[in-house]
Amino acid sequence: MPVLTLTTDWNQQDYYTGAVKGKILTSCPDATVVDISHQIQPFNLSQAAFVLRNSCFHFPPGTVHLIGVQALPEPGKGFLIVRAGGHFFLSADNGIFGLLLHNEPEKVVMIPVNDPPDKSPLEQVLELTGYACELMKGTDPAILGEVVESFEKRTPMRATIDESVINGSVIYVDSYRNAITNISEELFRRVSKERPYEILVQSNYFKIKTVSKTYSDAPEGEMLALFNSLGLLEIAIHNGNASELLNLKVGSTVRVRFSDRKM
Structure with missing residues (x-):
């Protein structure tokens, strides 16, 4: 069919x-x-x-x-x-x-x-x-x-690496108002090399010190980051509206900054 x-x-x-x-x-x-x-x-x-x-x-x-x-x-x-x-x-x-x-x-x-x-x-x-x-x-x-061989192609927003920083951005806000970024788990693991890190949301205004496995790892109403089913870094609030409360929209900056000392 x-x-x-x-x-x-x-x-x-x-x-x-x-x-x-x-x-x-x-x-x-x-x-x-x-x-x-x-x-x-x-x-x-x-x-x-x-x-x-x-x-x-x-x-x-x-x-x-x-x-x-x-x-x-x-x-x-x-x-x-x-x-x-x-x-x-x-x-x-x-x-x-x-x-x-x-x-x-x-x-x-x-x-x-x-x-x-x-x-x-x-x-x-x-x-x-x-x-x-x-x-x-x-x-x-x-x-x-x-x-034809030639047709119009737009270029997607991609995360970039600058020394010990991954510079990413929000590429999608889902129906739960979670902000999905273009930072993949594969890129995160490759750059991390098991170093300590902090996730900077909206420049340095909000900071997250760890990546959660599930939304419930954080207390209700608290901000968290996790890698979603697509393998992309997602910024969320447990049972909350991250997009509105953190003023996140497509194009908003999300960075991961690594320190030089080992975890």
Whole structure:
């Protein structure tokens, strides 16, 4: 049974989602349509990439992922079909694949659009569902457009190392208002070398001296840091709202400073 996922910034109350689902099921009545998220902040490609990257590859190989964030191409650009990791992704050529994929895609196909467009924004997205249905039927994406080597890629925010400091930042705030950073456990262990450390949140204003294993390691209402299920350093408050209370948002600074003496 073919599977198609939707990741958009349309919100559930908008009619766009219903129109797209109806079009998909009319063209591909056997398809299973799964909502990954319709709560992406408007035009927020980084948030969309984070949510999709950490969920899409749990779906069966051959799943088609339709991305409706910054859904319309800029003048002179088109839509892309990208095959990566045995999955297919459809999106405007807006840079999201540089944020979404760790490795180079297996194939990229450009679907051209008229410039200026002769269809409304919704009509263009509905037209894209036809390509999604072709992919679910097993059609080679190369038949659907032009294979290209060059396309827009945005660069994700990465943690950097400066002597004995890891300089990171918040890349996502989850529904519990925990702040997830771009500091990986692998990077932390590699730089640490079992040295003492302190985690500095919002410059030097808040300091954490240890990494917890669970949220309950800290007393209720207290700040803590842990490595989450993604292997990323997360700043939280036990049963509290870290984002609001610590004034954390995407882009906020989080650093890990190591001392030279051994633990």
